[in-house]
Amino acid sequence: xxxxxxxxxxxxxxxxxxxxxxxxxxxxxxxxxxxxxxxxxxxxxxxxxxxxxxxxxxxxxxxxxxxxxxxxxxxxxxxxxxxxxxxxxxxxxxxxxxxxxxxxxxxxxxx
Amino acid sequence: xxxxxxxxxxxxxxxxxxxxxxxxxxxxxxxxxxxxxxxxxxxxxxxxxxxxxxxxxxxxxxxxxxxxxxxxxxxxxxxxxxxxxxxxxxxxxxxxxxxxxxxxxxxxxxxxxxxxxxxxxxxxxxxxxxxxxxxxxxxxxxxxxxxxxxxxxxxxxxxxxxxxxxxxxxxxxxxxxxxxxxxxxxxxxxxxxxxxxxxxxxxxxxxxxxxxxxxxxxxxxxxxxxxxxxxxxxxxxxxxxxxxxxxxxxxxxxxxxxxxxxxxxxxxxxxxxxxxxxxxxxxxxxxxxxxxxxxxxxxxxxxxxxxxxxxxxxxxxxxxxxxxxxxxxxxxxxxxxxxxxxxxxxxxxxxxxxxxxxxxxxxxxxxxxxxxxxxxxxxxxxxxxxxxxxxxxxxxxxxxxxxxxxxxxxxxxxxxxxxxxxxxxxxxxxxxxxxxx
Numbered sequence: 001x002x003x004x005x006x007x008x009x010x011x012x013x014x015x016x017x018x019x020x021x022x023x024x025x026x027x028x029x030x031x032x033x034x035x036x037x038x039x040x041x042x043x044x045x046x047x048x049x050x051x052x053x054x055x056x057x058x059x060x061x062x063x064x065x066x067x068x069x070x071x072x073x074x075x076x077x078x079x080x081x082x083x084x085x086x087x088x089x090x091x092x093x094x095x096x097x098x099x100x101x102x103x104x105x106x107x108x109x110x111x
Numbered sequence: 112x113x114x115x116x117x118x119x120x121x122x123x124x125x126x127x128x129x130x131x132x133x134x135x136x137x138x139x140x141x142x143x144x145x146x147x148x149x150x151x152x153x154x155x156x157x158x159x160x161x162x163x164x165x166x167x168x169x170x171x172x173x174x175x176x177x178x179x180x181x182x183x184x185x186x187x188x189x190x191x192x193x194x195x196x197x198x199x200x201x202x203x204x205x206x207x208x209x210x211x212x213x214x215x216x217x218x219x220x221x222x223x224x225x226x227x228x229x230x231x232x233x234x235x236x237x238x239x240x241x242x243x244x245x246x247x248x249x250x251x252x253x254x255x256x257x258x259x260x261x262x263x264x265x266x267x268x269x270x271x272x273x274x275x276x277x278x279x280x281x282x283x284x285x286x287x288x289x290x291x292x293x294x295x296x297x298x299x300x301x302x303x304x305x306x307x308x309x310x311x312x313x314x315x316x317x318x319x320x321x322x323x324x325x326x327x328x329x330x331x332x333x334x335x336x337x338x339x340x341x342x343x344x345x346x347x348x349x350x351x352x353x354x355x356x357x358x359x360x361x362x363x364x365x366x367x368x369x370x371x372x373x374x375x376x377x378x379x380x381x382x383x384x385x386x387x388x389x390x391x392x393x394x395x396x397x398x399x400x401x402x403x404x405x406x407x408x409x410x411x412x413x414x415x416x417x418x419x420x421x422x423x424x425x426x427x428x429x430x431x432x433x434x435x436x437x438x439x440x441x442x443x444x445x446x447x448x449x450x451x452x453x454x455x456x457x458x459x460x461x462x463x464x465x466x467x468x469x470x471x472x473x474x475x476x477x478x479x480x481x482x483x484x485x486x487x488x489x490x491x492x493x494x495x496x497x498x499x500x501x502x503x504x505x506x507x508x509x510x511x512x513x514x515x516x517x518x519x520x521x522x523x524x525x526x527x528x529x530x531x532x533x534x535x536x537x538x539x540x541x542x543x544x545x546x547x548x
Binding site (some may be wrong): 001003007008009010017 | 373374375377378387388457458461485
């Protein structure tokens with residue numbers, strides 16, 4: 001997904017389903033770091049237009065599931081997400097879908 | 112609903128029931144179960160604790176009756192390393208209350224894994240800090256949930272904040288330990304989160320992780336503590352403000368797994384990542400949780416009753432990881448597992464209901480998460496909002512939960528106007544009177 005250049009909602013289509021903007025014809029998001037008071041979201045007539053920048057892009061880092069944040073730095077203790085994990089999950093999901101299988105979550109999850 | 116005064120005596124900590132042993136494992140190991148491997152393990156070394164936090168999901172206080180022996184714990188370290196875990200966060204209770212905790216830290220480091228600790232720091236003395244560093248601990252995260260009065264109220268022990276202060280000052284004189292902080296956001300501290308972050312930065316923290324208080328354990332007993340789902344409309348802009356403040360000073364803020372998802376502020380909250388939005392929950396795919404008695408879950412926060420997949424006294428960690436149904440649940444999620452708003456959501460297949468811990472302890476089921484900024488925002492556009500009503504209390508056991516019901520209602524015009532102002536400007540909070548129906 002990409003962030004719509006106009007309203008910054010994450011979208012899959014060329015035309016934003018949230019604000020109607022033609023994402024393909026708009027310039028890409030600027031990389032200006034957000035400054036306090038610089039965000040403007042317009043909620044008029046059900047149409048959202050968020051004008052804002054996003055922070056400088058860095059390498060993907062994962063935060064632990066609980067407690068301690070990962071930190072950049074000397075000998076950094078941040079770990080990159082292993083892309084192969086995502087690929088394996090996607091492949092499994094596809095396989096389950098192809099086989100018409102449901103999820104185990106109903107059994108594993110709370111009643 | 113206001114939170115009551117801090118109790119004059121500490122909440123009674125329950126004695127945890129013993130592990131449910133010999134849980135059945137599945138016979139078949141699929142390709143996906145072999146290929147996914149945990150990166151992070153979060154390990155409750157002991158349930159013993161020197162605090163009595165009013166939002167503690169595990170109701171920590173007393174050690175479990177069947178906690179792992181030193182020998183078993185060190186063997187588990189080896190199994191974590193063999194499984195491919197790269198980072199172990201030790202938690203409690205309070206990890207340092209376990210007599211052999213430094214031996215466990217040493218073994219974690221000896222096996223080449225990163226070792227970090229989350230702590231309330233009430234009795235984290237200089238001697239303990241130095242010993243931990245010398246054992247190989249690399250980073251610690253101090254749990255701070257508000258400024259002095261709020262923190263002490265939430266931690267239910269006077270002087271808790273002073274202990275945090277002392278520890279942070281002490282750490283400024285100790286080389287070799289990265290100092291970070293983590294904070295839960297709830298109704299009691301929402302409006303001082305920014306001030307808290309500024310104070311933490313002054314104390315020299317390198318990073319800060321925030322998450323919403325979820326309705327688990329003692330937090331499920333404190334209805335007045337939990338945010339209403341519509342309050343994400345004020346929480347997210349506040350976090351964006353805080354993040355911008357920290358970014359300017361070189362301190363990174365990490366939104367926790369239950370802060371999301373895909374709303375108009377998502378790209379700002381997670382703008383410092385290559386993929387600037389959150390993905391689905393990876394419990395049981397990239398993370399695992401260990402309870403002090405050797406019970407294994409896909410995520411340390413999940414409830415024990417529903418999500419413990421096995422115990423390392425019965426089976427190897429590898430077998431539990433690959434063959435436990437309870438650890439497989441996120442590997443197999445599909446749209447069929449979603450319900451309520453999430454089932455019809457544009458982001459359904461990208462999100463699968465966000466943090467399963469948050470939704471499962473609230474509603475007793477996966478895949479319907481009202482603490483979602485996209486959802487609250489879209490409801491706002493329809494002039495509606497959601498709040499929660501507790502229908503059943505929790506039992507009073509570690510990692511338990513009650514059952515809440517989501518109430519969707521038409522919002523008053525004044526409330527809609529205020530919520531829109533906050534979203535448009537990124538500034539301010541909902542008025543207290545506007546928070547009521």
